[in-house]
Amino acid sequence: MLLGVIADDFTGASDIANTLTKGQGRQGGMVTSQYIGVPNYNAAAEIEAGVISLKSRSIPAAEAVELSLAALSWLKGQGCRQFVFKYCSTFDSTEKGNIGPVAEALAEALGVRGIVACPAFPATGRTVYQGHLFVHDKPLNESGMQNHPLTPMIDANIRRWLQRQTQGRVGLVPITTVRRGTAAIRSTLQKCADRGETLVIVDAINDNDLVRIGRVCAKAVLLTGGSGIAMGLPANFITSGLAAGKPRVFRGRQGPEAILAGSCSGTTRDQIAVHARDHPVLAISVDDVMGGRTTVSNIVAFVTANHGKSPLVYTSGTPEQVAEAYQRYGREIVTERLDRLFAETARQLVNGGVRRLVVAGGETSGAVAQALDLGDLAIGPEVSPGVPILLSRRREIALALKSGNFGSPAFFKEALLALAAGPSR
Structure with missing residues (x-):
């Protein structure tokens, strides 16, 4: 190296x-x-x-x-x-x-x-x-x-x-x-x-x-x-002759898909609104999570029932809504509970057969990636500037992890299509 x-x-x-x-x-x-x-x-x-x-x-x-x-x-x-x-x-x-x-x-x-x-x-x-x-x-x-x-x-x-x-x-x-x-x-x-x-x-x-x-x-x-x-x-x-300069080769992943969004950025909220026009989405309120009314089982059931329809689950609220939730429950408690919810949801989804996974938000992406036991990741083509496809060498899944402010309005649809694409260089 x-x-x-x-x-x-x-x-x-x-x-x-x-x-x-x-x-x-x-x-x-x-x-x-x-x-x-x-x-x-x-x-x-x-x-x-x-x-x-x-x-x-x-x-x-x-x-x-x-x-x-x-x-x-x-x-x-x-x-x-x-x-x-x-x-x-x-x-x-x-x-x-x-x-x-x-x-x-x-x-x-x-x-x-x-x-x-x-x-x-x-x-x-x-x-x-x-x-x-x-x-x-x-x-x-x-x-x-x-x-x-x-x-x-x-x-x-x-x-x-x-x-x-x-x-x-x-x-x-x-x-x-x-x-x-x-x-x-x-x-x-x-x-x-x-x-x-x-x-x-x-x-x-x-x-x-x-x-x-x-x-x-x-x-x-x-x-x-x-x-x-x-x-x-x-x-x-x-x-200098130390590196070979090889082009990357990518082979897509087929199979069930899911999108998890935990970013509160304006860009991500706009992308959710665009996706919701033509695809099923599930909004999760912090109050329902903290009160135990929304569970991992609820989310997994929603995604499973909508395989093939690009289902999206999100907690993305406005900065004002996020600040209010932090004030009510405590910032560390809210972030820890939401991270744990998304992490366990992703783990159960992948164990249940999901092969294409898109995650929005840096903190959410970190929680999900740590939960999945992915091993080292190969780097595929870009979905959009700054967001490549990631391929787990340990598990047969492809991911796109998106920072909150990245991506086009139709990012979620574009990402799932890119994850399933055929061989490319």
């Missing part, structure tokens, strides 16, 4: 695994595998890039650091020479962490400074300019992310936000420097390191900026960012 990624949630892990597998241009990408948590076995010999999926975005910072260092240790044991700490392209975190504390802990463990921090993902409208993060034409704190129930982003200046989470100073490579080319970026990063700046926000507005940054980081031990930061990395290994 050449490249190791530590991702702070499961949908983000599949996002960057897709970027590494796809690569850029005709060179192709790297042979990539995604792992559910830190494995207790060695990677297959042909794997060139390994992505470890952690559920560490919203847990206490000290626990996130401990998990991330364990992942680093395993990846080092597989022979990795470069590491990426992957977080969301909307920089999901609080003023206390977890992005800053984890990044600093990894940097200390590897003995490096002047580390790139770039969440930009232009394909989905996320860009960084003068250290400020934008979602399409809106600053991050006006994009809807300010209402996120777990990690409300109330400041678009991610340099300032990251500074609140870290012990050391945070540097900046502005877009004017990025556009001057690789030598200018490399020189500025070195100056940041010499000043003792461990993490450095690097501006990026389009894919060319990200590829240029990746080229600069060919020999960097550690990078941090969204999946876009990995766009230029496969070419570094392929050009």
Whole structure:
């Protein structure tokens, strides 16, 4: 294994695994595998890039650091020479962490400074300019992310936000420097390191900026960012002859299907509304779950009765409704109960024969993936930018794990069709 990624949630892990597998241009990408948590076995010999999926975005910072260092240790044991700490392209975190504390802990463990921090993902409208993060034409704190129930982003200046989470100073490579080319970026990063700046926000507005940054980081031990930061990395290994640049081959999965949605993002709520026009949907209220009126058996019965009709089950409410439920029952209690409900539902569905599974929401995806005993996952084609098909090598199922804000209005229908598609390259 050449490249190791530590991702702070499961949908983000599949996002960057897709970027590494796809690569850029005709060179192709790297042979990539995604792992559910830190494995207790060695990677297959042909794997060139390994992505470890952690559920560490919203847990206490000290626990996130401990998990991330364990992942680093395993990846080092597989022979990795470069590491990426992957977080969301909307920089999901609080003023206390977890992005800053984890990044600093990894940097200390590897003995490096002047580390790139770039969440930009232009394909989905996320860009960084003068250290400020934008979602399409809106600053991050006006994009809807300010209402996120777990990690409300109330400041678009991610340099300032990251500074609140870290012990050391945070540097900046502005877009004017990025556009001057690789030598200018490399020189500025070195100056940041010499000043003792461990993490450095690097501006990026389009894919060319990200590829240029990746080229600069060919020999960097550690990078941090969204999946876009990995766009230029496969070419570094392929050009050097270390990676083969093989195209991916996908064979679809046939059989019963299910969609589980636990995201409260506006995008996911719109996708549910579109899907409900032509397919059966089951809305689950938090009150019914907490009161024991909605159970795993109810949900499994609904899905089973609607096999072949693309059934969808969701708890997605507005941010205001989510906040009200948290206030009534307690945030940790609600999230734990819903995660457990979806996890056990998915386990029973797969054990009962479901072979195509679509999950929306990072926390929900993490709970489901951990419950299914999937082993390592092969990376298939994209359903939409940032959302690849995942194939379990241990179980005969195909999955699509979607971050809340990703996907077209008809995403759920498109995803189920993609999971069943025939051979493709």
